[in-house]
Amino acid sequence: MKQHADIRKSRRWVVKIGSALITDAGRGLDRKYLRLWVDQIADLIAEGHWVVLVSSGAVAEGMQRMNWTQRPRALHDLQAAAAIGQMGLVQAWESCFQRRGLHTAQVLLTHDDLADRRRYLNARATLRTLVNLGVVPIINENDAVANDEFRFGDNDSLAALAANLLEAELVVLLTDQHGLYTADPRHDPAARLIDVAQADSPELDAMASNAGGALGRGGMFTKLRAARLAGRSGAATAIASGKEIEVLKRLAQGETLGTLLLPRQEPEAARKRWLAGQLQVKGQLTLDTGAVKVLRHSGRSLLAVGVTQVTGKFKRGELVVCVDQQGKEIARGLVNYTAAEADKIKGHPSSAIESLLGYLDEEELVHRDNLVLI
Numbered sequence: 001m002k003q004h005a006d007i008r009k010s011r012r013w014v015v016k017i018g019s020a021l022i023t024d025a026g027r028g029l030d031r032k033y034l035r036l037w038v039d040q041i042a043d044l045i046a047e048g049h050w051v052v053l054v055s056s057g058a059v060a061e062g063m064q065r066m067n068w069t070q071r072p073r074a075l076h077d078l079q080a081a082a083a084i085g086q087m088g089l090v091q092a093w094e095s096c097f098q099r100r101g102l103h104t105a106q107v108l109l110t111h112d113d114l115a116d117r118r119r120y121l122n123a124r125a126t127l128r129t130l131v132n133l134g135v136v137p138i139i140n141e142n143d144a145v146a147n148d149e150f151r152f153g154d155n156d157s158l159a160a161l162a163a164n165l166l167e168a169e170l171v172v173l174l175t176d177q178h179g180l181y182t183a184d185p186r187h188d189p190a191a192r193l194i195d196v197a198q199a200d201s202p203e204l205d206a207m208a209s210n211a212g213g214a215l216g217r218g219g220m221f222t223k224l225r226a227a228r229l230a231g232r233s234g235a236a237t238a239i240a241s242g243k244e245i246e247v248l249k250r251l252a253q254g255e256t257l258g259t260l261l262l263p264r265q266e267p268e269a270a271r272k273r274w275l276a277g278q279l280q281v282k283g284q285l286t287l288d289t290g291a292v293k294v295l296r297h298s299g300r301s302l303l304a305v306g307v308t309q310v311t312g313k314f315k316r317g318e319l320v321v322c323v324d325q326q327g328k329e330i331a332r333g334l335v336n337y338t339a340a341e342a343d344k345i346k347g348h349p350s351s352a353i354e355s356l357l358g359y360l361d362e363e364e365l366v367h368r369d370n371l372v373l374i
Contacts, residue, residue: 007238008254010170013051014235015041016159020176021242022057022089028064029057029092033242035099037174040248041136042100049252050131052166054139054159055093061085086140093138103135108142114161114278124165131166156226163235164277171230172251173223174242179258180220182207199224199231199261224261231263233273272372275333279319283312283339285346285365292324295331295373301364302333302371304353307346314339320366333371336362 017037023029041051059078062085063071072078090106097104107127113119130137141158156173163171183191197204204224220239227237240247240258250257287295291306302322314320315338322331335342337357342365345353350363 007170007236007251007260010236011049012166012168013044013049013170013172014054014159014163014166014168015051015172015174015248016054016155017056017174017242018155018176019056019060021174022055023060023064029061029088031092031096034092034096037242037248038093038096038100040246042097042102043249044252045102045134045136047252052127052131052137052139052162052168053093054155054162055089056140056155058082058085058089058140061088089140090138097136103133105130105135105137107137107139109139109158110142111280114165115280120165120278127162127166154222154226156222157229160226160229160235160237161278163230164233164273167233167273168230168235171226171235171237172248173226173237173239174247175223175239176241176243177220177239178241178244179239180204180207180224180261194259195256196260196262198264199227199237200264204261227261229277231261231265232276234263234266236263237261275319275370276372276374281321281332282314282318283310283320283335285310285320285322285335285342286327287322287324287330289325292330295322295371299368301368302331302366303350303363304342304345304365305347305349307342307365310339310343310346312339316341316361322366322371329374331366331371331373333366335366336364 021030021033041053044051059071059081062081062083063069065084065088066081068081072081090104094104107123109123113123127137139158139162141155159171159173162168177185178193180194181191182194185191194204194207207220223237223239227239230237238251238258238260240251244250244257247257285302285307286309287302287306288308291302294300294306295302308325312320314335316336317334319332320335321329322333323329337345341357345356345365348356353363354360
């Protein structure tokens with residue numbers, strides 16, 4: 001039996017279970033499998049792991065309760081379905097965990113909660129406290145209030161962001177597929193399951209389908225994107241079938257199940273992790289070759305003189321992406337000037353900022369303490 005030592009060493013897990021699994025393809029909550037997953041999570045906790053659960057299924061459960069056969073398109077209908085379904089979803093998880101003597105806590109998050117530094121730290125402290133108390137946090141996106149602009153987009157990304165938040169070592173994405181294949185196995189009989197790969201390998205892009213199911217928003221494309229996001233904080237990602245017998249326990253033992261996507265880098269400092277993975281990008285700065293070289297090799301701040309183009313509408317303190325002349329992302333960071341101000345001072349030395357704007361807030365456009373290389 002092949003084994004993955006990377007998983008056997010992992011003690012801090014984020015487990016995400018998709019809608020198609022939880023709701024038995026839309027026919028109500030599959031309580032049989034909920035109990036099986038809970039038994040495995042309880043055993044992992046008893047063995048010294050801590051586990052945070054990211055659960056899809058609120059919208060699907062709401063649809064089932066309202067006898068809706070198609071996923072709503074209108075945002076207010078989706079939000080209503082989520083609010084209705086969340087009640088049954090949490091009740092089901094709570095009753096299953098109570099059988100094993102474990103308490104649960106519902107944690108609903110929006111992108112705003114992780115984009116604001118203070119709320120990010122509050123969420124982090126609350127989740128850490130729950131885990132230390134032996135409580136299983138059950139995380140879901142707060143669909144009832146989140147709008148399209150501020151949605152995570154799928155619970156795969158939410159699981160990866162939770163891993164960033166908690167410095168988890170492993171993200172497990174349980175799905176109705178066995179893992180990531182070289183092609184869609186539903187249409188190509190020659191498709192081969194990928195056992196292990198680097199999460200940022202460009203060869204994986206062509207293999208991941210972006211087609212989600214009728215109930216969920218995610219396909220293999222979203223899982224690959226989530227694995228790359230989790231990898232920024234040093235977390236590995238396992239994609240496996242949730243219907244596999246004792247899938248979580250077998251993964252913990254190092255058995256090769258599904259696809260393991262490995263990070264290429266070590267965990268970043270907490271503030272850098274927040275910058276890289278949990279703020280919404282508000283604009284873009286295009287850099288000249290000299291500025292790219294300085295950022296990559298000298299670890300210095302970004303000055304306005306090295307910027308050739310400013311794109312987007314952003315305020316002071318918001319997140320911008322820094323790209324080279326070919327559009328490749330180099331870094332991201334918190335900008336010290338608004339988009340209009342940055343456009344006025346781009347290409348000019350710091351000594352000219354006061355004369356151009358009438359004042360000088362900072363000599364740097366993005367300070368190195370607020371900058372993370374990608």
